[in-house]
Structure formats: structure tokens, C-alpha cells
Amino acid sequence: MRIKASEEKRFLQAVFDKDGFSREDGDLLADTLVDADLRGISSHGIQRLAWYTRMIKSHIIEPGNKVKVLKETPTSLLVDANKNMGQIASSFAMHSLIEKTKKIGISLAVIRNSNHFGTAGYYARMAAKQGLIGIALTNTRPLVVPTNAYDAFLGSNAFAFSFPAEPHPFVFDGATSIVSSGKIQVLAKNHQPIPGDWAVDSKRHVVHDAKKVEDDLSKIAFTEHQPGGGVLTLGGNLESNSNYKGFGNSLVVELLTGILAQGPISADTNQPGKHDFSQFLLAINPDLFGDLETFKKNAENMFDRIRGLDHIPGSTIFIPGDREYKNYDQNLKAGVVIDDQTAAELQKIGNENQVPVPEAL
Template identity: 70%
Template sequence: MRISAEAERQFLEAVFKAQQFNAQDGALLADTLVDADLRGISSHGIQRLDWYTRMMKDHVLEPTHQPEVVKETATSLLVDANKSMGQIASGFTMNKLIEKAKKMGLAMAVIRNSNHFGTAGYYSRMACKHGLIGISTTNTRPLVVPTNALEAFLGSNAFAFTFPAKPHPFVFDGATSVVSSGKIQVLAKKGEKIPGDWAVDENRHVLHDAQKVEDNLGTIAFSAHRPGGGVLTLGGQDEVNSNYKGFGNSLIIEILTGILAQGSLSADTNVGKHDFSQFFMVIDPSVFGDLDVLTANVSDMFDRIRHLKHLPGTKIMIPGDREYKHYDENLVQGVSIDDKTIAEMQAIGQAYGVPVPAAL
């Protein structure tokens, strides 16, 4: 079913208000989810609402809590999210980093005691709106099996990087695993098979049953029981395809987040504090040259790549192209929401007295 993006936004803001988020925080939370759905990243859109609601009931996150600055220098921040939603702490932090980077040329931050923060690219794009380079990362629940391992230890550990360009910013936003767990969750909700070699069982055999994988990931991520298996690192199943490089990328994110924050490793977020950590960096490219020249040069490079000889029936797309195309289309035709998520919205709407938007 499709609903308008504005109807989705109004529904979410009403639900978040009923859940005791203040108006500003509720609007930010709603915007991050609507933005993901508009860009075709449904794994991080409104389908996350049911999980967020359960986390509130379990007091893993507290709607009325606010982030606090623990330590600050001219170019750095250490922020305690204070069990607030990851989006709230991340938006707060990125706004401060943008101010610092404009003055100093570079700024970076670590957030501790945080939660899920939506799409990493959302915050990197905040920097890009000011002509700045944005870098955003997070650790997650334990979902990913290291090279040759039989059990999950790492998170999907997203990484986003943006750079000013035309006709739209360059936006790379992706997990350091083969895929984020949310994409498997969406396939399971739709009753569809996993199309690639994304996940393995306790014997490291590839699985394509999305519901079976989702059930296993849920057990891994939300209980102390570790049944084995999980999502593969970039590079997939075998070392011959350089999966150790994806493993290394995941470890870098783990160090920049959980280690620097002195918080939980992804492996330990399913027990104890249940805390995620985030790392952000903002760079002013104009310290190296005229921003207009840099933007023109990178835009020219992308256009040259887009027009390379390519396979018949295919199209060369730069990271961000697909998402901006989806955004423009979905603003007109509405965002697509699977039936199971609609049912979750109906249950949540009934609980908080908020009507579910009608289909377009």
C-alpha cells in the first residue's frame, strides 16, 4: 500500500507526541523515517516504529531524556545520549560539529549511551547542506559473523560519507556487512526469499529463507543466547572473495564507536546496557581549495563515470543517484509500506489514539 509522505509524517509526529517526545524531537524522528522511505530505504523507515515502541516499553530508550556534552574542545565533542533516541543525540551532535567545522576546518564527535539512529546518510547530508564533508558511523546489535567464524560478534556497523556535488550531493551510505539486517526484516515481512548470499546458519551454510534468518538474528540480537550464524561481512562467504576486507571495515567502525565511546561492543549490546555508540566527522573542503572548483571537479568525475561504456540494459549509477531518484518519484506517488508494517501501524495507532493514514 502507498501513503503520502506528508500523511506518514503526520502519523509519526502524532504517535511520538503520544509517546512523550517533545515536539522538536518528534519532528526530527519523523523526518528521519519519512526521509528513509522516500529514498527507497524502507529497512530504516516507518517499519522501525514497532521496534522503537517496544524499546520504549522496555526502557531501553527514554523519550524524555536529552543528550548532554561530557567533554568538548574546539574540534571535538564527547556526548552522552542519555538513553535518548539515536536520532536526537545525532542531530544535536551534528549541528554542533557543523558550527565547529566552519570555524576550525574540521570537527569530530563520539556519542555514548545511544540507540538506533536511522540512516547514517541523514546526518552526513546535514553537513553537505552547508558545503561540508560529512562522515557518520554507528555500531549495532551483534549480527555479523567475522571471517571464518560461526557466530555473530560485530554489528552491521553503517558508514556514510557525503561530498558536495551537482545535481545532488555524493552520498555513500551502507552497512559494512553484505547487507543491513533491516533489509532481511523487510523481506521476511513480505514473505520473500533472500536473493543473494547474505546470511549463514550456525555451520556457516548460506540461508535464503528470510524469515528463518530474521528469527535467528532476533535471537542473536535481543537475548544473551547466541545460537550461531548471522549476516556475512562484505566479500561474502569465502576469503578468496576478500571478505577479510569487509571484516576489517567493520572492525574500524567498532573501534571508532564502541571503543572510543568506552561503551559496549556490538557483541555485548544484547546484554547489560543495550547501548549503541556513534562517531561523526565534519570537514570543510574549502580549507584545501575553492569549494565551487572542488564541487565542479567531483561532479565532472561522476558524469564521466556515468557515461562509461556499460552492459546493454544497465545503467551506471553513482552512490546517491538511486536514492535521489526514488525521493523525487515517491514524493509524487507516495511511499510504499508492506502489509505487516501497516498492521503494526494500526496496532500502534489504536494504542495511542492516532488514526492510520489512508491509502493513496
């Protein structure tokens, strides 16, 4: 079914208020989820609410805790998310980086003791809206099997990069694994098979049963039990397809998040009672190197040349970000799509909190 984005946001704000988040923090959390749904990234939208609710009840997430600045220089920030949501600490940090970068030209932040932070692109776009280049990284729960290994050790370890351009910023936002776990969650909820070679079992055989993969990932992520298998790195199952490159990309994210933040690496975030993710944010002012409008024009020209290349009949060449901005405009008018299982979860959460659930359009 489809629901109005404004009604989705109202519902989320009311639920987060009941959960004990401040009005400001609840509004931010709601905005990040609605933003994901509007862009067609349903894996990181309102379907995450039931998961967030479980973590709040288990005190993995502490809604009343405030962000702490542990160390600050004119160009850097070390932040303790204090067991609250990653969106709160990451938004706080990127706002600070934007101010620093406009003065000095470049700045970065590392966040520890955090949780899931939604889409990495949300924070990269914050920088792009201010005429800056933005980068956002996170480690996650252990989901991903390294090259030639049998067991999950790495996170899906998202990487987002934005660059100011017209008619919208360039925004690349993706996992360093072949797919994010959220996409498998959505398939499992809706009893659909995995369409590609995304995951393997304990013997590194490809598995297409989304429910089985999700069950195994949950065991890995929320307990110390290791059933073996997991999501593949970019490049898939075989080293001959260069999956070591996806493995390397994921390790870069591990180094800049868990290691640099002095928090757990992804493999160790599944300790009972906590997640403890880490994030890394960077902002760069293009003015360090020249005129912003020239950079934007040159980027636009490059993207237009790529879009205009001869291509497969019936297909479209999309630059990263094109689909999401197109989806955003369409879904703002038509409403965001909610699958049946998520709709049932929202009804339960609404009943528990005495919050009216959005009606289908």
C-alpha cells in the same frame, strides 16, 4: 500500498508525542523515518516504528531523557545520548560540528549510551548541505559473523560519507556487512526468501529463509542466547572472495564507535534491558584545501564521466546517491510504499494511541 509522505510524517509525529518525546525530538524522529522511505530505504523507514515502540515500552529507549555533553573542545565533542534515540544525539552533535567546522575547518564527535539512529546518510547529508564533507558511523547489535567464524560478533556497522557536488551531493551510505538487518526484516515480514548469499547458519552454511535468519538474529540481538550464524561481511562467505576486507572495515567502525566512546562493542550491546550503541561523526571544510565550487565542479565532472562509460545494455551506471535522490523526487509525488505487514503494525499502533492511520492513495 502507497501513502502521502506528509501523512506519514503527521502520523509519526502524533505517535511520538504519545510516546513522550518532546515536539522537537518527535519532529526529528519522524523526519528521519520519512526521509528514509522517500529515498527508497524502507528498511530504515516507518517499518522500524513497531520495533521502536517495543523498546520504549521496555525502557530501552527513554523519550524524556536529554542529551548530555560530557566533554567539549573547539574541535571535538563527547556526547551521552542518555538512553534516548540515536537520531536525537546525532543530529545535536552534527549541528554542533557544522558550527565548529565552519570556524576551524575540521571537527568530530563521539556518542555513547545511544540507540538506533536511522540512516547514517541523514547526518552526512546535513554536512553536505552546508558545503562540508560529512562522515557518520555507528555500531549496532551483534549480527555479523567475522571471517571464518561461526558466531555473530560484529554489528552491521554503517558507514556514510558525503561530498558537496551538483546536481546533488555525493552520498555513500551502507553497512560494512553484506546487507543491513533491516532488509532481512522486510523480507521476513513479507514471507520472501533472501535473494543472495547474505546469511549463514551455525555451521556457516548459506541460508535463504529470511524468517529463520530474522528469528536467529533476534535471539542474538535481544538475549544473551547465541544460536550461531548471522549476516556475512562484505565479500560473502569465502575468504577467497576477500571477505576479510569487509571484516576489516567493520572493525574500523567498532574502534571509532564503541571503543572510542568507551561504550560496548557490538558483541556486548545485547545485554538485557538496553542496547547502548555508539556513534562517530566527522565534518571537514573543503575550504582548507581550495575553492568549494572548484571541488564541486571537479567531482561532478568525474561522476559524469563514470555515468557515461560504456555499460551493459539495459542497465544504468548509478553514482552513490543517484538512486536515492531519484526515488525521493518520485515518491514525494507518488507516495511512499508501505508493505502489508507494516501497514497492519501501523494500524495496531494507531489504535493503541488513538491516532488516525494514513490512508492508502
